[in-house]
Amino acid sequence: MATKTFKLNTGADIPALGLGTWQGESTLVKDAVVAALKAGYRLIDTAYCYGNEEHVGAGLKEAFDQGIVKREDVFVVTKLWATYTSRAEVGLEKSLKNLGLEYVDLFLVHWPLLMNPEGNDDRFPKLPNGERDILRDYSHIQIWKNMEKLVEGGKTKAIGVSNYSKRYLEELLPHATIVPAVNQIENHPQLPQQEIVDFCKEKGIHIMAYSPFGSTGSPVTSAEPVVKVAEKHGVKPTTVLLSYHLYRGSTVLPKSTNPDRIEANAKLIELDAEDQKLLNDYSEGLVKGGKVQRYVYPPFGVDFGFPDKS
Numbered sequence: 001m002a003t004k005t006f007k008l009n010t011g012a013d014i015p016a017l018g019l020g021t022w023q024g025e026s027t028l029v030k031d032a033v034v035a036a037l038k039a040g041y042r043l044i045d046t047a048y049c050y051g052n053e054e055h056v057g058a059g060l061k062e063a064f065d066q067g068i069v070k071r072e073d074v075f076v077v078t079k080l081w082a083t084y085t086s087r088a089e090v091g092l093e094k095s096l097k098n099l100g101l102e103y104v105d106l107f108l109v110h111w112p113l114l115m116n117p118e119g120n121d122d123r124f125p126k127l128p129n130g131e132r133d134i135l136r137d138y139s140h141i142q143i144w145k146n147m148e149k150l151v152e153g154g155k156t157k158a159i160g161v162s163n164y165s166k167r168y169l170e171e172l173l174p175h176a177t178i179v180p181a182v183n184q185i186e187n188h189p190q191l192p193q194q195e196i197v198d199f200c201k202e203k204g205i206h207i208m209a210y211s212p213f214g215s216t217g218s219p220v221t222s223a224e225p226v227v228k229v230a231e232k233h234g235v236k237p238t239t240v241l242l243s244y245h246l247y248r249g250s251t252v253l254p255k256s257t258n259p260d261r262i263e264a265n266a267k268l269i270e271l272d273a274e275d276q277k278l279l280n281d282y283s284e285g286l287v288k289g290g291k292v293q294r295y296v297y298p299p300f301g302v303d304f305g306f307p308d309k310s
């Protein structure tokens, strides 16, 4: 299953499974990249903001040098950080330099906003009152226009977005010359985000599901219906949470720096109609009860248009 792929609107194939690297540090993340590629992963997800692109790049280099994979066989994703959204070309160059690569396969707008490029920090500029230093008049449509200019240069094979709500996409698409190839969003049975998933499917935008376990501490693994489906199949809840995205047609990004978990996370299973119903009913119940759980919502103080957060 680790080798399964989906088609992007660019015509390229994107793997169904990728290694997440947020909060993965130095040699741990380098070794994780090598372990993942050995275990059959063919997609690695990183970001300028994670501060680990150099280590991801070192892991890729080691895998290339050891003959585990060739560059063209790995789908590398990185993201334009918010202090660079008015300077997309600079952001991409910096990421490529960090990664030690000539190109990435996909470059995403990490969050749809601009933080002050001349603020008091490269990644997290703050105002004197401690709030993030955001230039609120800069339009997310302009950010996308800046991204579109990158494609001709060939240093990214595709461009996409992350953390875009349906409302943001509806605002963006009438102005887009290039339809985003991907929207990377938090997605798991406790945050189904069905309105975005359905909208993206209709528009040919592929979903990449982040924080499939609910991020740090993997809280979604203890959700009762997830445990029930896992017991039925004699697998771990993590396997169910990853396999959930196969039938939804999305790419999923589990993060681990533990070699055993990296290997275990590569084994997805097919969930049957009964499993799907149980998980979908659980999600619908949470939505109806206003009890969905969003685990990743940084303190930008911006309304991104998500129904559970506006």
Ligand SMILES: NC(=O)C1=CN([C@@H]2O[C@H](COP(=O)(O)OP(=O)(O)OC[C@H]3O[C@@H](n4cnc5c(N)ncnc54)[C@H](OP(=O)(O)O)[C@@H]3O)[C@@H](O)[C@H]2O)C=CC1
Pocket (backbone or CB within 6 Å): 019, 020, 021, 022, 023, 045, 046, 110, 162, 163, 184, 185, 209, 210, 211, 212, 213, 214, 215, 216, 217, 218, 238, 253, 254, 255, 256, 257, 258, 261, 262, 264, 265, 296
């Ligand atoms: N675009 C965006 O804004 C965002 C993108 N992402 C991307 O998605 C990736 C995944 O999301 P993330 O938030 O990291 O969290 P995940 O939902 O992937 O959960 C990671 C946690 O689960 C643990 N874990 C991993 N595998 C197992 C296992 N088999 N059994 C038990 N525990 C396990 C990890 O610990 P350990 O490492 O010790 O195994 C870690 O604590 C990120 O790393 C990043 O690449 C994530 C958030 C936001």
Ligand SMILES: O=C[C@H](O)[C@@H](O)[C@@H](O)[C@H](O)C(=O)O
Pocket (backbone or CB within 6 Å): 022, 047, 049, 050, 296, 297, 298, 299
């Ligand atoms: O990709 C992961 C997340 O989006 C992460 O990049 C943000 O949460 C960031 O740490 C922030 O505080 O804004």
